[in-house]
Amino acid sequence: MNTIKVTINNTSYDVPANASILEVCKQVGVEILTMCHLKGITDIGACRLCLVEVEGVNKLLPSCTTKVVPNMIIYTETEKLKRYQRITTELFFAERNHMCAVCVANGQCELQELGYKVGLDAIRYPHLFPQCEVDTSHPWYVIDHNRCIMCTRCVRVCNEVEGAHNWDVMGRGHQVRIISDFNTPWGESITCTSCGKCLHACPTGAIWPKAIVQGQLNKNPGMITELVEKRCMKL
């Protein structure tokens, strides 16, 4: 494998060429916050949490969709980045109705974890408190749009791993919603195979199985990564 030299936070590393900055950082043990990234599905750079500074580029680059190039000088822990990560996290919480205390994903939630990591103690932005639906029409699962952060991991997992493409995104701006088929109830979907991969991919408590009570959710997003890796293996 071709290797190239890059500098991350003033330390030089030999890393594989043709990898994303995020992959490289993971490999050498530099932590980068992510939300819309899930190993195994396409990266889209939507959450803006994995932004890094690269010397010679005057804008912040999403590390998941930026490939490393030889002699790249990358910074992941600058004050500017920390400030932006904090802002992004606050906006996640202000956009919809996130109530951890009554959520099925309490303690199992990537958004909650992110809040702890950036040291969130208050949200400086006015909450939008939008009217969101809770769709309980599916016999086994529920989708609660109040807790959705529009990472579209469910959309990508349904399309790329399951191949059903039951989910997609409707509208634009802050009015975007995850939809099933023609914005019809999930239970009436003609494409959903009820495989349940979307609820494992969901970073928050927006999709969960029925018969689960507050804080009892047991999610395994790594299962999706494992599934994709095993499919790619040469047997």
Add this chain to the structure above:
Amino acid sequence: MNVSVPLHEVDLPKSDPRVKLLAAKIKKEKYQPDALIEILHTAQNSYGYLPMNVLRYIARELKLPPSRVYSTVTFYHFFSLKSKGDHTCLVCTGTACYVKGAQQILAKIEEHFGLVPGQVSADGKLGIAAARCIGACGLAPAVVVDDEVQSMPQPEKIVSSIQEKLQAV
């Protein structure tokens, strides 16, 4: 209509000229899924909006997931899921038209037809819309009645202009 009808059971009346036009367009595009937007344009132009059974038909013909079709339709403002009315009147409320009295035109329309922008009359014959700027500031105040751009310096005249179109068909 039951929403969970399998796509292969969706059929549009073959004798409908609009369906023929749509089918011809889909064939011309060789059933390519990437031609979705062009095909939606054709459908919107012939129906005036995008009825649900037409979306189902397009999804089936192009072998696209229904959610993909719906997300495309809702992303672009040009596409509409609701009927805009058989005849439409678009009043420009951009700066130049506003100054020249777009509000009086809208007031006249509301007084006479009882419709405000975004509404369609109960019989579906007339739809009223407002836009920010249609780029015809030289004609201010400008209105678009059935795709025909008109200058409307006297607000009273809008009523006769619309009625003319309503009586034409």
